[in-house]
Amino acid sequence: xxxxxxxxxxxxxxxxxxxxxxxxxxxxxxxxxxxxxxxxxxxxxxxxxxxxxxxxxxxxxxxxxxxxxxxxxxxxxxxxxxxxxxxxxxxxxxxxxxxxxxxxxxxxxxxxxxxxxxxxxxxxxxxxxxxx
Amino acid sequence: xxxxxxxxxxxxxxxxxxxxxxxxxxxxxxxxxxxxxxxxxxxxxxxxxxxxxxxxxxxxxxxxxxxxxxxxxxxxxxxxxxxxxxxxxxxxxxxxxxxxxxxxxxxxxxxxxxxxxxxxxxxxxxxxxxxxxxxxxxxxxxxxxxxxxxxxxxxxxxxxxxxxxxxxxxxxxxxxxxxxxxxxxxxxxxxxxxxxxxxxxxxxxxxxxxxxxxxxxxxxxxxxxxxxxxxxxxxxxxxxxxxxxxxxxxxxxxxxxxxxxxxxxxxxxxxxxxxxxxxxxxxxxxxxxxxxxxxxxxxxxxxx
Numbered sequence: 001x002x003x004x005x006x007x008x009x010x011x012x013x014x015x016x017x018x019x020x021x022x023x024x025x026x027x028x029x030x031x032x033x034x035x036x037x038x039x040x041x042x043x044x045x046x047x048x049x050x051x052x053x054x055x056x057x058x059x060x061x062x063x064x065x066x067x068x069x070x071x072x073x074x075x076x077x078x079x080x081x082x083x084x085x086x087x088x089x090x091x092x093x094x095x096x097x098x099x100x101x102x103x104x105x106x107x108x109x110x111x112x113x114x115x116x117x118x119x120x121x122x123x124x125x126x127x128x129x130x131x132x
Numbered sequence: 133x134x135x136x137x138x139x140x141x142x143x144x145x146x147x148x149x150x151x152x153x154x155x156x157x158x159x160x161x162x163x164x165x166x167x168x169x170x171x172x173x174x175x176x177x178x179x180x181x182x183x184x185x186x187x188x189x190x191x192x193x194x195x196x197x198x199x200x201x202x203x204x205x206x207x208x209x210x211x212x213x214x215x216x217x218x219x220x221x222x223x224x225x226x227x228x229x230x231x232x233x234x235x236x237x238x239x240x241x242x243x244x245x246x247x248x249x250x251x252x253x254x255x256x257x258x259x260x261x262x263x264x265x266x267x268x269x270x271x272x273x274x275x276x277x278x279x280x281x282x283x284x285x286x287x288x289x290x291x292x293x294x295x296x297x298x299x300x301x302x303x304x305x306x307x308x309x310x311x312x313x314x315x316x317x318x319x320x321x322x323x324x325x326x327x328x329x330x331x332x333x334x335x336x337x338x339x340x341x342x343x344x345x346x347x348x349x350x351x352x353x354x355x356x357x358x359x360x361x362x363x364x365x366x367x368x369x370x371x372x373x374x375x376x377x378x379x380x381x382x383x384x385x386x387x388x389x390x391x392x393x394x395x396x397x398x399x400x401x402x403x404x405x406x407x408x409x410x411x412x413x414x415x416x417x418x419x420x421x422x423x424x425x426x427x428x429x430x431x432x433x434x435x436x
Contacts, residue, residue, distance in 0.1 A: 057361050071360045072189045096346075103351040110344035110402070 036123060043124025046117045053092075053113055053121060058104070063131040074104060081129035088122045157322040160331050160422055167354075167423050168204065171370045174358060175202040175214055189359060198358075207371030208430050214358055215365035222434060231307060231379035231432045234387045238308025241301060246290040252305070255286035263306070263313035264429055267320065267418050269327035276330050276414040279306055280389055297408040298392035303377045306389060310377060310431035318374065318429065320422040334419025337412055338369075343402030349416075364436065373421045375433035382436060390417055 046053040047061070048068060055077075060070035062078040080088060091098065093108030107113050113121075174185045178194045186194065197216050206213045212222045242252050242260055256262055266279035283305050284294035295302035322328050338349045349369065352361070357368035376390040388396070391408045394416055399405040406412050 069363045071362050071364075072186075072193070073356050073359045073361060073366075075188050103347070103355055105345040105347065110346065112344050112402070 039120045039123040040127040041124075042117070043120035043122070043127075046113060046121050047124060052117065053107060055121070061125065061128045063128045077125055077128070079129050080125040085122050085126070088125060089118055092118050092121060156324060156328045157331075159328070160322055163335065164423055164425060168370060170354070171207060171357070171368050172202070172204065175200050175368075177201060178358070186358065204426075205428060207368055207424075208374040208427055209433075210367035210372060210375060210435060211357075211365040212435075213368070213371075218365055218436065225381070225434050229379070229434060230381075230385055231387060231434060234304050234307050234379065235311045235432065237301075238304035238306070238311075241305050242308050246287070246292050248290055250290050252283070252286055255282070255289065256309075259312065260309040261312035261316065263310045263431065264316040264318055267414065267421055269321070269323055269330060269418070271324050271327070274324075274326040275411075276334075276418045278391065278409065278414055278417060279309065280391060281409060297389065298395075299386055299388050303387040303389050303392075307377050307387060307432040310429065313429050314431070315428050318421060318424050318427050320418065320425055322422070330415045331419055331422060333411070334415035334417070337416045338419055342398065343400075345402045347401040349397070349420075367435075369420065369423065371424050371427055373417065373424055374427055374429050375431050375435065377432050379432055379434045380436065381434060387432065394420075 044064075047055045050057075056068065056070045058071045058073035060072075060076050061067060062076065094106040095102045095104040096106060105112070108115065108118055174181065178186055178189075178198055178200055179191055182189070182191055182194065199214050199216050199219065202213055209219070209222075212219045245251050253259065263279060266282065267276050269275075270277050280297055280302055283302060284297075287294050295305075322331055341348045341351075352366055353369035353372070356366050359366055373390055376393065377387050378393060379385060379387050389408075391413050394413050395405050395408060
C-alpha cells in the first residue's frame, strides 16, 4: 500500500477537487449552451408564427437568410446584441411606453405571448446579431 | 325701440341658423381635404419622400415595385393602385372576373318578382344604379342607412324574409346595383346635427385602437398604407369603399359586403367582431365613405 505524508494527501484532495470543479463547470456550460440554443430556436418560432409573435409581419432580421418574406412596416432588426436584454424585453412587452405613436402591438401587455416567449425572442434576436 | 330690437334678434337668429345649417359638414370637409392631401402627397414621389413616409422600405423596392404618382381617382384600386406585383396579377384575374357570375345572379334576383308580384324596382324607382346614394343619413329616424338595409327593407315591405347580412344573396343584389352604378361619384351628405354626430362617431371608431393588437383602422390604412404586412400590400383608406362589394380570392373566393369586410378587419385586430349593421359599423362606413366623396365607383371588384 502506497504511503502518503500529510502534505501529499492534501495535494491529492486539492487536485481532485479542482478536477471535479473543472468537469462540472464544463458540463454546466455545455448544458447552458444547449438550453440557450433551444431558447433561440423557440424565439425564432415565436418570431415567424402568425398566431404567436408574428414579428415577421413588420420586421426582418439580419443574418437569417432562410427567414420567409418579411414586411417593411418596422425597421430591420440588426445589431440587437448592442442593446441590453431588458431594453428589448420592455420594447416587446409594451412599446407604447417609450413611443406613444408606435403602431407596434403590445405583445406582452396584451398577453398575446408569455414572458418566457419574449425571453426566447430576445435570445433569438441577440443570436442573429452574432451569427455571421 | 323694443320692437326693433326684437326684430333684429329674430333676424339674426334666423340668419344664424341658416349659416349653422350650412355648416353641418364644415368639420367633415376639413377632415376630408386633409385626408385626401395626405395620400396624394404620400404617393406623389415615394423616393423623394422616403424618409417621411416610407422610412423602412428600401428605395430599391420603391423603384422596382411602386407605381407613382397617383391621382385622386387612382385610389379606387386600393393597394393595387400602388403595388405593381399585385396590380399585374389583378389585371390577369380581371380578364375573366370571377364576380361576373355573382353580378348575373344579382341581376336575376333583382328582376325576380316577389310573392306579391312587385320587384326591387318598386322600392328603387331610379333603378339599380343607386349604389352611390348609400350610405345616407335618414333625418326622420336619425340613423345612417346602408344599402344592405335598404335592400332588406324593400323585401320586408313586400312581405319577404330579409336576407342575412354580409355575404350570399344580399351581396349578389348589391353587386348588381354596384355594377350598374360604375362611374358614378360618391356623394355622402351631412344634412343635420345628428348626422354630424354620426360622422364624428364613425371618425372616433376609425381612430380607436382595439383588440389585443391595439390597432386602429388608421394605423394600417393611413399610417402604414403603402407598406407591406408580410407579403401583403396595405391598401389606403381613401377609396376603400368604391370597390364594394368585394370579391375576395382568399379561400374559395367569397363576395363580401362593406359591412362584412369592416367586421372582418376589426376581428383581425384581436377585438370582438362587431355585429353587422350595428351603429358602430354603420357610422364607420358613413365616415369612411365620406372621405372618398367625389370618387367614381368601381364595384364589385376583385381583391386578395
